[in-house]
Amino acid sequence: MPQAQLKDITLNYREDGDPNGAPLVFINSLGTDLSLWDQLLPLLPAGLRIIRFDKRGHGASEVTAPPYGMGTLVRDCEQLLDLLNVRDAMILGLSIGGMIAQGLAVKRLDQVRALVLSNTAAKIGQPSMWHDRMELARHQGMAPLVEPTMERWFTKSFRNTPTVDHWRQKLLHTPVDGFIGCCAAIAGTDFYTPTSGLRLPTLGIAGSDDGSTPADLVRETTDLIPGSQFKLIRRAGHIPCVEQPEAYAEVLNTFITDTGHI
Numbered sequence: 001m002p003q004a005q006l007k008d009i010t011l012n013y014r015e016d017g018d019p020n021g022a023p024l025v026f027i028n029s030l031g032t033d034l035s036l037w038d039q040l041l042p043l044l045p046a047g048l049r050i051i052r053f054d055k056r057g058h059g060a061s062e063v064t065a066p067p068y069g070m071g072t073l074v075r076d077c078e079q080l081l082d083l084l085n086v087r088d089a090m091i092l093g094l095s096i097g098g099m100i101a102q103g104l105a106v107k108r109l110d111q112v113r114a115l116v117l118s119n120t121a122a123k124i125g126q127p128s129m130w131h132d133r134m135e136l137a138r139h140q141g142m143a144p145l146v147e148p149t150m151e152r153w154f155t156k157s158f159r160n161t162p163t164v165d166h167w168r169q170k171l172l173h174t175p176v177d178g179f180i181g182c183c184a185a186i187a188g189t190d191f192y193t194p195t196s197g198l199r200l201p202t203l204g205i206a207g208s209d210d211g212s213t214p215a216d217l218v219r220e221t222t223d224l225i226p227g228s229q230f231k232l233i234r235r236a237g238h239i240p241c242v243e244q245p246e247a248y249a250e251v252l253n254t255f256i257t258d259t260g261h262i
């Protein structure tokens with residue numbers, strides 16, 4: 001897969017679809033990589049230029065020393081999109097990816113035409129919770145974090161499937177520095193005020209059983225942006241694009257059509 005050499009980091013990315021199509025950019029969650037969207041992509045309409053990447057410290061991107069600031073993660077995305085000559089994109093970010101998407105929209109509205117805020121919020125959890133997770137990873141590695149995380153990410157009946165095994169392995173093999181770096185970025189982020197100032201087409205997506213960013217939290221953030229829409233995916237946890245890809249594609253495709261993105 002191509003590697004983008006940015007000012008201070010090399011990021012792994014991938015493009016699919018129509019190179020001249022309307023850009024749709026995916027930003028992954030914590031402890032995952034760009035394969036997060038593999039099941040969704042075949043369900044999307046033709047005519048999209050689809051861009052996805054591994055954020056700093058994740059997947060096949062470079063791992064730098066923690067902590068990371070949210071501003072750094074936003075800048076990485078901004079520089080990647082500049083390198084790829086992307087303007088007027090629909091940006092879909094899941095969880096920390098949705099925080100990066102909010103930050104990018106505040107900073108570079110020329111790059112962002114519409115936002116999809118999936119399983120995310122302006123502020124996620126309390127800093128003490130993130131610091132506890134960072135300490136655990138620092139001292140014991142990723143292993144003790146895996147099962148509690150799967151319980152927040154996926155519904156009980158889905159948890160013993162091979163699909164979830166794939167995501168268990170991804171989290172287990174996430175570089176500790178990358179995980180800690182991104183936890184620090186989340187811990188230090190409160191986008192309530194800047195996100196409240198955004199004026200652009202926005203869709204919030206939540207999972208009915210999300211143990212990380214509960215539906216009410218996602219709705220609260222989505223409601224900060226006037227005119228936004230909110231959709232709930234039933235029988236899904238924190239990663240509905242994996243657990244309910246058809247339902248996820250349905251709400252996303254309707255938004256793509258409603259906004260005239262293609």
Ligand SMILES: O=C(O)CCC(=O)CC(=O)O
Binds near residue numbers: 028
């Ligand atoms: O692992 C968790 O439950 C926290 C997830 C989170 O809020 C950040 C993310 O998924 O990007």
